[in-house]
Amino acid sequence: MTTPDTTIAPPRSLAERLRDTRAKLESEIDLWVATAGSTGGAHLVPLSYRWDGSTFLISTPRSSITGRNLLADPRVRLSLGPTRDVVIVDGTAEPVDLAELGSEAAEAFAARTGFNPGACDEPYQYFRIHPVRIQAWREADELSGRTLMRDGAWLG
Numbered sequence: 793m794t795t796p797d798t799t800i801a802p803p804r805s806l807a808e809r810l811r812d813t814r815a816k817l818e819s820e821i822d823l824w825v826a827t828a829g830s831t832g833g834a835h836l837v838p839l840s841y842r843w844d845g846s847t848f849l850i851s852t853p854r855s856s857i858t859g860r861n862l863l864a865d866p867r868v869r870l871s872l873g874p875t876r877d878v879v880i881v882d883g884t885a886e887p888v889d890l891a892e893l894g895s896e897a898a899e900a901f902a903a904r905t906g907f908n909p910g911a912c913d914e915p916y917q918y919f920r921i922h923p924v925r926i927q928a929w930r931e932a933d934e935l936s937g938r939t940l941m942r943d944g945a946w947l948g
Contacts, residue, residue: 800931800933801930802933803930803931803933803934803937804930804934806937806940806947806948807948809928809934809937809938809940810940810946810947810948812928813879813926813928813940816872816873816879816928817843817872817879818843820841820872820873821840821841821904821905821906822838822839822840822841823838823839823841823848823870823871823872824836824837824838824870824871824872825837825838825839825850825852825858825868825869825870826868826869826870826871827857827858827861827862827865827867827868828861828865828867829857829860829861829862829864829865830864833857835857835858835861837852837856837857837858839851839852839858840904840905840906840907841870841905842900842901842904842905846922847920847921847922847923848870848881848883848920848921848923849888849893849897849901849918849919849920849921850885850918850919850921851901851907851909851916851917851918851919852916852917852919853912853914853915853916853917854915854916854917855914855915859917862885862887862917862919863887863917866884866885866886867882867883867884867885868882868883868884868885868919868921869881869882869883870883870921876930876931877930878928878929878930879926879927879928880926880927880928881921881923881925881926882923882924882925882926883921883922883923883924883925884921884922884924885919885920885921885922886919886920886921886922887917887918887919888918888919888920889917889918890910890918893918898910898918901918922944923941923944924941924943924944925939925941925942925943926939926940926941926946927939927940928940
């Protein structure tokens with residue numbers, strides 16, 4: 793049995809956190825999506841995404857709890873990374889039909905995620921998520937200053 797490494801790195805500066813967070817957004821493929829709705833209640837699912845530098849693109853069955861929740865209430869919370877190096881994103885989801893999205897963006901999503909919603913029998917809905925707030929921290933010593941984006945604008 794191995795013992796977990798409990799060495800705590802010193803808190804990162806704002807510039808380091810911004811760099812690390814942007815790198816994580818660009819390199820990860822999957823994230824957790826939390827939604828809430830009167831019909832579906834609170835719901836949490838892992839989904840693949842594509843980050844274009846300013847928005848996230850996800851896709852889920854239109855009839856799923858997540859799809860129904862986002863169509864009823866666009867507020868969404870995303871989470872990337874482990875609990876000791878987490879990025880939390882609060883945003884709003886905009887439904888985007890395939891015709892609106894365009895074939896280039898749909899192909900880029902499929903290439904990035906390895907999943908083509910258009911090839912599924914069940915109707916899928918794309919959602920473009922506009923981040924409003926982004927927070928990132930590793931340990932309790934990084935809770936102060938964890939907000940990296942506020943009101944849709946990067947800090948620093």
